[in-house]
Structures are given as C-alpha cells and as structure tokens.
Amino acid sequence: MNTLTELTKAILLLTSDFLKDKEPKISPLNADEWGRFSKWLNTNSLSPLDLLKVGFEEKLLAWNDAGIPLDRIKLLMNRGMALSLAFEKWQKMGIWVITKAPEDKKYYPKRIKDICRHNAPPILYGVGNRDILNRSETIGFLIDHVLNDYEKEYLKFHVKSIGGTQYVLAVCELEKKNVFLVDEALNAGVNIIMIVSNDLVGAALNKKYRNALMQNQLVIISPYYPEAVLNEINNKITNSYYNALTSLCLGFSKYVPVMGNIESDKTVNVLNDADMMEEEKPKQGTFEL
Amino acid sequence: MTKIEGLKLLRTAINNESAVFHKDQWESIDALVNHKKKMLVVERTGWGKSSVYFIATRALRDAGAGVTIIISPLLALMRNQIVSAERLGIKAVTVNSSNVNEWDEISKQLLNNEIDALLISPERLANEKFVDNVLMPISESIGLFVVDEAHCISDWGHDFRPDYQRITRLLKNMSPNVPVLATTATANDRVVEDIEKQVPGIETLRGPLIRDSLELQNIKLPDQASRLAWILEHISTIKGTGIIYASTKRDVRIIASWLKENGISAAPYYSGVKHEDFEDSNSYRQYLEDQLMHNEIKVLVATTALGMGYDKPDLGFVIHYQLPGSVVGYYQQVGRAGRGLATAKGILLSGNEDARIQEFFIDAAFPKEEHVFEVIHALADADGLSIRDLEQNVNLRQGQLEKVLKYLSVQSPSPVAKHGSKWYRAPVHYEMDHKKIAFLTNQRREEFTRMEEYLSHNKCLMSFLRKELNDSNISDCGKCANCTSEGVLDAEFSHENGVRAAAFLRHTYIPIVPKKQFAKDAFLTYGFSSKLPEELRAQEGRVLSKWGDAGWGKLVAENKHNNHFDDKLVEAMANMIQEWNLTPSPKWITSVPSLNHTTLVPDFAKRLAIKMNLPYRESIVKIKQNKPQKLMENRFHQCHNLDGAFEINDIITNEPVLLVDDIVDSGWTLTLLSALLQKAGTGFVYPVALTSTANE
Numbered sequence: 001m002n003t004l005t006e007l008t009k010a011i012l013l014l015t016s017d018f019l020k021d022k023e024p025k026i027s028p029l030n031a032d033e034w035g036r037f038s039k040w041l042n043t044n045s046l047s048p049l050d051l052l053k054v055g056f057e058e059k060l061l062a063w064n065d066a067g068i069p070l071d072r073i074k075l076l077m078n079r080g081m082a083l084s085l086a087f088e089k090w091q092k093m094g095i096w097v098i099t100k101a102p103e104d105k106k107y108y109p110k111r112i113k114d115i116c117r118h119n120a121p122p123i124l125y126g127v128g129n130r131d132i133l134n135r136s137e138t139i140g141f142l143i144d145h146v147l148n149d150y151e152k153e154y155l156k157f158h159v160k161s162i163g164g165t166q167y168v169l170a171v172c173e174l175e176k177k178n179v180f181l182v183d184e185a186l187n188a189g190v191n192i193i194m195i196v197s198n199d200l201v202g203a204a205l206n207k208k209y210r211n212a213l214m215q216n217q218l219v220i221i222s223p224y225y226p227e228a229v230l231n232e233i234n235n236k237i238t239n240s241y242y243n244a245l246t247s248l249c250l251g252f253s254k255y256v257p258v259m260g261n262i263e264s265d266k267t268v269n270v271l272n273d274a275d276m277m278e279e280e281k282p283k284q285g286t287f288e289l
Numbered sequence: 290m291t292k293i294e295g296l297k298l299l300r301t302a303i304n305n306e307s308a309v310f311h312k313d314q315w316e317s318i319d320a321l322v323n324h325k326k327k328m329l330v331v332e333r334t335g336w337g338k339s340s341v342y343f344i345a346t347r348a349l350r351d352a353g354a355g356v357t358i359i360i361s362p363l364l365a366l367m368r369n370q371i372v373s374a375e376r377l378g379i380k381a382v383t384v385n386s387s388n389v390n391e392w393d394e395i396s397k398q399l400l401n402n403e404i405d406a407l408l409i410s411p412e413r414l415a416n417e418k419f420v421d422n423v424l425m426p427i428s429e430s431i432g433l434f435v436v437d438e439a440h441c442i443s444d445w446g447h448d449f450r451p452d453y454q455r456i457t458r459l460l461k462n463m464s465p466n467v468p469v470l471a472t473t474a475t476a477n478d479r480v481v482e483d484i485e486k487q488v489p490g491i492e493t494l495r496g497p498l499i500r501d502s503l504e505l506q507n508i509k510l511p512d513q514a515s516r517l518a519w520i521l522e523h524i525s526t527i528k529g530t531g532i533i534y535a536s537t538k539r540d541v542r543i544i545a546s547w548l549k550e551n552g553i554s555a556a557p558y559y560s561g562v563k564h565e566d567f568e569d570s571n572s573y574r575q576y577l578e579d580q581l582m583h584n585e586i587k588v589l590v591a592t593t594a595l596g597m598g599y600d601k602p603d604l605g606f607v608i609h610y611q612l613p614g615s616v617v618g619y620y621q622q623v624g625r626a627g628r629g630l631a632t633a634k635g636i637l638l639s640g641n642e643d644a645r646i647q648e649f650f651i652d653a654a655f656p657k658e659e660h661v662f663e664v665i666h667a668l669a670d671a672d673g674l675s676i677r678d679l680e681q682n683v684n685l686r687q688g689q690l691e692k693v694l695k696y697l698s699v700q701s702p703s704p705v706a707k708h709g710s711k712w713y714r715a716p717v718h719y720e721m722d723h724k725k726i727a728f729l730t731n732q733r734r735e736e737f738t739r740m741e742e743y744l745s746h747n748k749c750l751m752s753f754l755r756k757e758l759n760d761s762n763i764s765d766c767g768k769c770a771n772c773t774s775e776g777v778l779d780a781e782f783s784h785e786n787g788v789r790a791a792a793f794l795r796h797t798y799i800p801i802v803p804k805k806q807f808a809k810d811a812f813l814t815y816g817f818s819s820k821l822p823e824e825l826r827a828q829e830g831r832v833l834s835k836w837g838d839a840g841w842g843k844l845v846a847e848n849k850h851n852n853h854f855d856d857k858l859v860e861a862m863a864n865m866i867q868e869w870n871l872t873p874s875p876k877w878i879t880s881v882p883s884l885n886h887t888t889l890v891p892d893f894a895k896r897l898a899i900k901m902n903l904p905y906r907e908s909i910v911k912i913k914q915n916k917p918q919k920l921m922e923n924r925f926h927q928c929h930n931l932d933g934a935f936e937i938n939d940i941i942t943n944e945p946v947l948l949v950d951d952i953v954d955s956g957w958t959l960t961l962l963s964a965l966l967q968k969a970g971t972g973f974v975y976p977v978a979l980t981s982t983a984n985e
Contacts, residue, residue, distance in 0.1 A: 003461070004461075004462055006464075006465060009462075009464040009465075010464065013464055018425075018428070018429065019425055019426065019428070019429065020421075020425075026429060052464055052465050052466045053466070054323075054324055054325050054466070075429075075430075077464075077466060078355070078429065078430055078466075079428070079429040079430070080431070080463050080464035080466055080467035081358070081428045081429075081431035081434060081463065081467055082425070082428035082429045082431075083462065083463070083464055084459045084460075084462040084463040084464075084467075085420060085424065085425060085428050085459065086425075087462045088455070088458050088459055088462055089420075091458070091462075091701070091702065091703075092698065092702070092703045092705075092706045092707075092715060093706040093708070093713075093715050093716075094702060094706075094715045094716045094717040127716060128716065201708060204715070204716060205673070205706060205708055205713040205714075205715065205716075206672070207671065207672040207714075209716070210669070210714060210716050213716035214716050214717070214718060
C-alpha cells in the first residue's frame with residue numbers, strides 16, 4: 001500500500017513540494033497548471049512517464065505555455081533524490097499518496113474529481129484507511145456560530161446517529177467549530193474523512209487520532225505536501241475540496257436550519273424545534289457552498 | 290561524453306598518460322552519464338571503481354548536473370578518494386561526526402554549487418539532523434547517487450546492516466531518471482540477484498574478484514595464549530605491514546598491548562577507540578589508518594570497524610585471531626592484502642571461543658521481541674517522547690533502546706517515527722517479522738558453518754573462496770598451505786613464549802572509568818542531583834578479568850557458582866593493586882554488602898586485606914532488599930534501583946579506601962557507594978572488582 005508506482009513518482013516530481021524551507025524555490029505545478037499540462041500531454045499521446053526518460057525535452061518542443069516554461073519542467077523532473085528522501089520520511093509516518101490518475105481510481109474521491117474537474121488536486125497525501133474515501137455518501141456539518149451546550153448535545157446526537165448508516169462523516173479541520181464533532185464521532189465508531197490544509201505529519205502522529213487511524217475508522221487527507229505550513233490560499237482551496245467531498249450537508253445556523261444537498265440545493269430542516277431558534281429568521285440559502 | 294573524452298579524464302585521474310580503461314569501466318561511465326542508468330558494478334578492489342564515479346561526476350558536472358552523493362562506510366576510503374578526485378578538479382568533501390562545526394559552511398558551499406561530490410557514511414544518511422539540514426536542501430538537484438559496498442543492501446549479503454535497508458528504500462522511491470552506481474567487491478550470484486530484485490531497473494556488470502598474490506593458511510590453536518605466542522613469533526618474519534583482525538574490542542586491546550610489550554609497533558583499532566592526544570575517536574582512527582597507510586606501524590589490530598574499503602596496495606598480511614562469521618566476509622578482509630604486491634599472506638587462526646563469539650553476534654543481531662514491544666507501547670501511550678523520556682519509561686539499556694529504534698525505523702512500514710527530537714508511534718499496524726529474522730539468523734548460522742568448513746578444508750584454499758564467490762575459471766592456486774608441501778608459515782611456537790603469553794593474559798586488567806553524572810531524578814532518597822560533584826566521584830578503578838575469559842575470568846565464574854572465591858584470586862587481585870602503584874595509596878579496605886550472599890564478597894575482601902596488610906572495615910550496610918541490579922537495563926533504572934538501599938556506618942576513617950566487589954557491570958553500585966563513602970567522610974575511593982560482565 002505504501003509504495004510508489006513510476007507514474008506516481010512522475011506526477012509527484014511535477015506537482016509536489018518536497019522541502020520545508022527551500023532556497024532557491026522551484027515551484028511545482030499547482031492544480032490549475034497541472035490541469036493544463038496533463039491535458040496537453042494527453043492530447044499529444046504522452047504520459048508523465050515519458051518525462052522520466054533521457055531526452056524527454058525533445059518531445060516537449062511543441063509545448064508552449066509562458067507560465068510553465070520547459071526549463072521549469074526540467075528542474076522539477078530533476079528532483080528524484082528529493083522525492084526519495086521526502087517520501088521515505090513520510091512513509092515512516094504511515095503517509096501514502098494517491099493521484100488523480102486512473103491507477104488510483106479506487107481511492108481518489110470521485111466527488112472531488114467530478115466537481116472540481118481540472119482544479120482537483122493532482123495528488124492527495126493521506127494517512128489511515130483510504131478505502132473509505134470513496135464511500136458513496138459523505139455527510140458534513142456547516143455551523144455558523146459558537147454553539148451553546150444544549151446545541152452541542154443536540155448535534156452530538158446527530159453525529160451518533162450517523163453510526164450504522166451508509167454515511168461517512170466529512171470534516172474539514174479548518175472549521176474549528178466542528179472539532180468537537182470529531183471527538184464524538186471517534187467515540188461513536190463513525191467512519192470519518194478529515195481533510196487538512198497543512199501539517200498532515202502532525203495529524204498523522206497525533207495521539208488523539210492514532211487508534212482511529214489504526215482501526216481503519218479514520219482517514220486524513222491533504223491536498224498539500226505533508227509538512228506544509230498554514231496558508232490562507234491553501235485553506236480556501238482546501239475548503240472547496242471539502243465542499244466537493246461532502247454529498248450531504250447539515251447546516252446548523254443561528255438564523256435558519258437547513259439540510260442541503262449541495263448539487264441540487266435541496267434543503268431539509270433538521271432543527272424544527274422552535275425553541276432552539278433565536279432572534280429573527282432570515283431567508284433560506286444563507287450558506288455559500 | 291565520448292569514450293575518447295572519458296579516456297582523457299581517466300589519464301588525468303590516475304596521473305598516467307598511457308592508461309587505458311579496465312574492462313567494464315567505460316561501459317559503466319557511459320551507462321551513468323549518457324543513459325542515466327542504475328548500475329551494479331561487482332569488481333575486485335583496485336579495479337578502479339572510484340575512477341568510474343569521479344569521471345562520471347566530472348562529466349555530469351560539466352553538463353550542468355548537481356552534486357554527486359557517495360555513500361561509503363569507511364573514513365579512510367573517503368580521505369583517499371578526496372585526493373584522487375582533486376586531480377580531476379573535483380571538489381569532494383566529507384561530512385561526519387568529527388566535523389560537525391563545519392556542517393554549516395559545507396552546507397553553504399553545497400547550496401552555492403561549489404562542491405562536486407559529497408561523501409557520507411550510511412549511518413550519516415540515517416541521521417535526521419544531517420538529512421534535514423544538509424542533504425534535503427540540495428536534494429532537488431542531485432547528479433549521481435553512489436552506494437559503495439552495495440552487498441550490504443542484500444539480505445543474502447554476509448554483512449547485513451540496518452542503515453543499508455534505508456538506502457534500499459531510497460533507491461526504490463527514487464525516480465528512474467537519477468543515475469545510480471552501486472559497487473561491491475564481494476558479491477556472489479545470490480547477492481547480485483537479490484540486489485537486482487530489490488532495486489528495479491538496475492543493470493549488473495561483473496568481473497573476476499580473486500587476488501592472485503595471496504598465500505593462504507589456516508592454523509588451529511585452541512587457546513588464546515598459543516595464538517598470542519604464535520603471532521609474536523611469526524609476525525616479524527612476515528615482510529611489510531598488515532592487519533590482525535579479532536572479534537571483540539577486548540581481544541583487540543589485549544593483542545595490541547601484548548605485541549607492544551614485546552617491542553612490536555602495534556595499535557588497537559575499533560569503533561570508539563580513543564587516545565588522549567586526539568580530540569575524538571574519529572580523528573584518532575584516521576591517524577591510525579594513516580600510520581598503517583604510510584607503513585609507520587607494523588600492524589593494526591582491529592575489529593571489523595577497519596574493513597570495508599581500506600585500500601592499501603602494499604598491505605603485506607592479514608591475520609585473523611578468530612574465525613569471522615562468513616567466508617565472503619573473510620574474503621573481503623583477507624582480500625585487502627597484496628593488491629599491489631607479488632606475494633602477501635592471509636593467515637586464519639582459530640580457537641575454542643570462535644563459535645561462542647559468533648553465536649553471541651548472531652543472537653544479538655536483532656532486538657528481542659519484548660524489548661521491541663516495550664518501546665512501542667511506551668510510545669503508544671504518549672504524544673511524542675525524547676530518548677531521555679523513553680529511558681525513564683522503559684527498562685532497556687541505551688544500546689538496547691537504540692537498537693530497537695534503529696530496527697523499527699527501517700521496517701516497512703515502520704511503527705515508529707522520529708519528528709523533530711521526539712519519537713512517535715506511527716499509525717500503522719506492526720508485527721515483528723519472525724520469518725525474516727529466522728531466515729537471516731539461520732543464514733548466518735549456515736554461513737558460519739561454511740566458514741568452519743573452510744578452516745578444515747584440505748584442498749586448495751583459494752579455490753574454496755573463489756567457489757563461494759561464484760568466480761569463473763577456478764583452478765588450484767599452487768600457493769596456499771594445502772597446495773604447497775611446506776605450508777606458508779610454520780604452525781609451531783616456542784614453549785617459552787606460550788608460558789609468557791599465558792602469564793600476560795592473567796594481567797589484562799580492565800579499567801573502571803569514574804562516572805560524572807547520575808540519571809536525573811533517580812536518587813531522590815539520597816538527594817543527589819544529576820551532576821556528581823568532583824569530591825564525591827570515585828577514582829579510576831580496576832577489574833581483574835572479563836567474565837569467563839582466558840585469564841582469571843573462568844575461575845571467577847566457577848567460584849561465584851560455588852559461593853567461595855579461591856585464594857589464587859586473592860593473590861591475583863593483590864598483585865593487580867600492587868602493580869597499579871596508587872598515589873595516595875589505599876589505607877583500608879571495605880566491600881559491597883549483599884543480602885543474598887552475605888559472606889561471599891566480605892570474606893574475599895577480608896582475605897585480601899590480610900594479604901595486603903591493611904585493615905578491613907565493614908562500613909557499608911545494606912538496608913533495603915532491592916531487585917537484582919542485573920535486571921536493571923538502563924541508566925535511570927540502574928540508579929533508581931539503588932536509591933536508599935545502602936547506609937554508611939561510623940566505622941570509617943578519612944583515609945583512601947579500596948572498595949571491593951565481585952562483579953561489575955554498569956558500575957552504578959560502585960559509583961553510588963563511592964559517593965556515599967566520601968560524603969560520610971572517607972578519603973579517595975578506589976573501586977576494584979574480580980570480573981566484568983559488561984558487554985563489548
């Protein structure tokens with residue numbers, strides 16, 4: 001499970017960071033750039049594997065993209081030793097990688113691929129049970145305010161009720177308000193997909209998650225390299241992947257309760273208990289998904 | 290690069306205008322430089338492996354490639370190679386534990402692309418700090434990756450090393466567009482096949498491995514005194530300088546001091562060997578390697594720490610004091626001799642202790658399962674532990690703990706991970722690979738059996754070795770002791786030298802080096818902090834023997850079992866103390882009490898006091914039954930187990946005292962009692978013991 005195919009190596013060379021602090025910086029292709037480049041390769045009957053061969057430059061003579069000059073590709077492909085050292089380090093922490101390529105179809109979340117299309121991350125780094133990444137139904141919570149104890153208890157009840165259903169709880173680590181849900185879900189034996197935007201290494205080694213990771217209850221994924229530090233843009237993008245990953249979303253609003261299916265924008269009330277509502281009731285659709 | 294350009298570089302590298310490539314040399318260079326291939330090159334020492342990787346480095350650097358990384362296990366090799374690299378204008382540097390203060394500067398030069406080749410040991414590659422601070426920053430543009438002594442990659446290799454497992458994993462993870470050169474002079478077919486299986490895409494070039502100039506002879510001399518006598522008598526008759534290999538550090542020291550005492554310039558060499566004139570062990574080892582290199586010393590007496598890669602063309606002889614673990618390992622060592630000479634000698638001595646020593650090495654090769662899980666469980670209960678934290682949480686010796694962590698961290702997947710300065714339980718399931726351990730253990734036993742067969746072989750010895758190495762076109766050498774009627778050297782020695790050697794073995798004392806620090810928070814009852822004040826430290830002490838050794842160790846072991854130490858031991862210890870010439874001299878004797886064997890040590894110490902004409906005082910009282918100290922495995926537990934166990938009574942004097950015990954292992958009991966005695970008002974404390982069970 002924890003080995004690299006030659007194709008994964010080629011994609012990692014093109015799209016992954018390997019160093020924590022580095023000078024001079026060779027920027028790997030971001031999701032958008034990778035989308036353009038891989039499409040071109042495909043159109044020209046080439047595979048990233050061809051870039052591992054001596055003299056691959058000649059096959060890229062027709063490639064013309066000001067943002068991705070050939071020299072950048074050459075420098076990226078030259079990082080074979082860095083790839084090896086970095087992956088060896090991640091391997092030791094139980095971290096694996098999966099790519100958007102067909103060979104990882106079984107694991108790469110179909111919803112992210114389908115919804116984000118060419119913006120979907122070329123690589124997902126992860127730890128834990130990757131078999132749950134492609135379960136058909138994932139449920140997420142959107143919470144827009146600090147919950148009081150009563151509300152928390154109520155939500156915990158919902159999380160517990162996921163146990164034994166076909167749903168997997170999806171959690172974005174960036175949503176700190178949701179973190180208590182993870183604790184509850186871990187205790188209730190609910191399967192969890194957690195997406196993080198930085199420090200996958202820290203999450204992989206965290207004692208809190210260790211048992212769940214080892215018992216196949218939890219998978220933690222990141223679209224960014226495992227030692228990445230916190231970064232606003234990455235957070236935003238990660239949030240969009242989280243939204244794509246979630247097939248059903250329970251909104252928990254101080255204003256209006258909704259239960260929505262992201263694609264069809266259907267909403268379902270989960271909180272119809274009037275005395276849990278506060279203040280005025282704004283119109284539906286408050287949440288930008 | 291064309292072959293003509295390559296040839297020009299070769300001639301510059303070896304400073305010879307008419308030089309031509311050895312068979313397969315150009316083919317290797319071409320594959321690396323022009324086709325970025327992964328190559329396994331199996332060629333004998335002296336074939337010119339370093340020319341291959343330095344010429345390839347020159348060509349790749351000229352074409353704009355990044356630095357070459359060379360992984361090599363021996364310091365001597367590194368320094369020799371740096372000189373030959375300079376002829377090609379290659380700036381090669383080495384990073385090791387002896388130049389930590391230069392790492393920053395080297396790192397800067399590497400980042401500025403001012404260095405062409407970086408030579409490091411496999412152990413260095415396993416050092417997180419080095420990888421993060423030096424290697425990672427330059428890893429995005431490595432031109433060539435070289436692994437010397439690549440047979441260590443293979444499970445079938447005679448020299449299985451955990452650090453090489455990491456190299457294997459690096460090679461597996463590496464993309465196929467990084468040129469890799471793996472070299473070895475000792476790989477048979479099985480090892481080659483295994484490396485080819487483990488490193489996908491690697492191609493092999495192989496030449497003959499054997500050395501024609503070697504004259505081999507095997508001599509069985511069961512006891513150590515006979516071997517010491519034989520070596521002394523014959524070493525001066527062998528032309529040139531050489532190496533004597535022994536299996537343990539203690540034997541290395543004994544042989545070297547025996548030879549020195551008899552006027553032969555010899556020095557002991559092993560990992561951690563120290564000398565007061567040198568800053569650290571590495572710099573002293575380099576000095577010793579140079580001494581032999583320039584024939585300024587007749588013989589280096591060494592463990593296998595001096596083995597791989599030591600490349601001295603005019604090495605005249607290699608003598609083995611004990612049987613090594615395998616035939617291929619033996620060939621690697623004996624094959625160091627005679628590379629540039631018409632004749633050289635390879636003498637294998639063997640004794641009664643050989644099998645026992647090898648069984649110890651085989652048994653100690655892997656950590657015990659209970660130790661492994663003790664560490665895993667401690668890590669599972671915590672959110673990251675430093676080594677010091679771990680020591681407090683597990684009852685394992687520092688060495689055992691390091692062995693467990695090293696073993697676990699090269700497993701795939703590894704159940705432990707180091708992040709920053711702490712170790713964590715990685716979130717993967719783990720079971721010990723008993724099948725593989727059994728396989729490797731069994732294989733080592735088989736290898737030793739083959740070694741014993743070589744020892745008793747009555748036909749051509751060189752042919753036996755060649756067959757083991759799967760060399761082709763084997764015929765009798767006509768030079769070994771079995772091919773010639775008169776033998777290589779006379780197997781006899783004089784009775785007089787035998788008697789002297791036996792006496793010498795009875796005077797091979799072991800020092801007890803005073804400790805300066807206790808484990809933190811281990812002596813709360815006594816109120817000792819971790820730093821031990823100078824006035825409470827013991828003086829350097831002495832031990833009469835090593836448990837079960839050929840000197841007094843055997844008698845001590847027997848006597849201990851019978852609960853009475855013989856008067857011969859009283860006399861031997863009195864002699865040891867008299868020869869020691871202590872100033873100020875001890876004025877009285879006391880001993881370490883025990884609640885289990887109440888009379889054994891005090892009775893011995895009383896007889897010693899009578900023999901030495903000194904008063905004996907029972908000044909130390911055991912007031913608490915603690916667990917046997919031998920069950921305590923690490924510093925913290927060894928100290929903590931002694932906390933509050935002893936009291937000093939008032940029958941002491943302020944004069945220097947001899948503190949007597951029977952067995953010393955970690956030495957904490959003697960350290961604590963020396964501190965308690967001096968705190969109570971005695972003079973200097975000189976610890977002495979009959980035997981040491983500390984492992985080496």
